[in-house]
Amino acid sequence: MSEADVAIRRATLDDVPTLVEHRVAMFRDIGALPVGEEAALRAAVLPVLADWLAMGEYVAWVVTAAGNATEVIGGAGVQRRHFMPRPSPTGVLSGGEGLVLNVYVEPGWRKRGVGGRVMREVIAWARSEGIEQLVLHASAEGRPMYEKLGFAQTNEMRLA
Numbered sequence: 001m002s003e004a005d006v007a008i009r010r011a012t013l014d015d016v017p018t019l020v021e022h023r024v025a026m027f028r029d030i031g032a033l034p035v036g037e038e039a040a041l042r043a044a045v046l047p048v049l050a051d052w053l054a055m056g057e058y059v060a061w062v063v064t065a066a067g068n069a070t071e072v073i074g075g076a077g078v079q080r081r082h083f084m085p086r087p088s089p090t091g092v093l094s095g096g097e098g099l100v101l102n103v104y105v106e107p108g109w110r111k112r113g114v115g116g117r118v119m120r121e122v123i124a125w126a127r128s129e130g131i132e133q134l135v136l137h138a139s140a141e142g143r144p145m146y147e148k149l150g151f152a153q154t155n156e157m158r159l160a
């Protein structure tokens with residue numbers, strides 16, 4: 001894939017149904033969506049995503065095939081988050097972080113650089129906004145892509 005093969009734009013409220021489908025399809029494709037829960041997830045995500053996007057708490061991008069602006073082939077988003085100031089090798093960080101969410105590429109377009117392209121857009125935007133770090137939970141399929149972009153494993157733990 002060359003840069004000319006795809007176009008990327010910021011998602012608007014008109015894209016909310018597509019962004020919801022990306023989230024549902026992402027969980028389905030990584031095997032984390034129990035059978036029968038798809039409709040419940042869709043219904044739960046829709047109002048939250050619409051609300052956060054409208055407030056600017058969530059920022060998203062959609063990728064379209066070049067020359068066909070209506071064919072959305074992937075996307076990604078970032079939830080803006082606060083964090084308590086913390087030390088780092090480059091000084092105290094206090095500028096906030098972004099949680100990368102809903103990274104999704106349609107199956108027929110995978111392994112052609114689309115995921116990397118949208119993630120580079122996310123990273124450039126985060127820099128321009130003064131966001132000091134991006135965090136995400138990597139799927140097995142996404143991990144090599146994130147590592148190539150410079151993401152590293154952390155010590156995060158979780159209690160459900």
Ligand SMILES: CC(C)(COP(=O)(O)OP(=O)(O)OC[C@H]1O[C@@H](n2cnc3c(N)ncnc32)[C@H](O)[C@@H]1OP(=O)(O)O)[C@@H](O)C(=O)NCCC(=O)NCCS
Nearest residue numbers: 001029103104105110111112113114115116138139142144
């Ligand atoms: C993870 C995901 C977003 C990656 O999207 P993608 O468009 O395939 O990503 P890229 O093409 O940029 O990179 C994927 C691989 O293709 C390779 N690739 C990129 N361009 C290529 C090309 N022209 N020819 C061959 N391989 C290529 C990359 O080197 C990378 O290889 P690697 O995985 O062995 O390191 C996609 O697989 C997906 O949507 N999966 C299901 C949902 C999911 O897991 N989302 C992430 C949640 S954290």
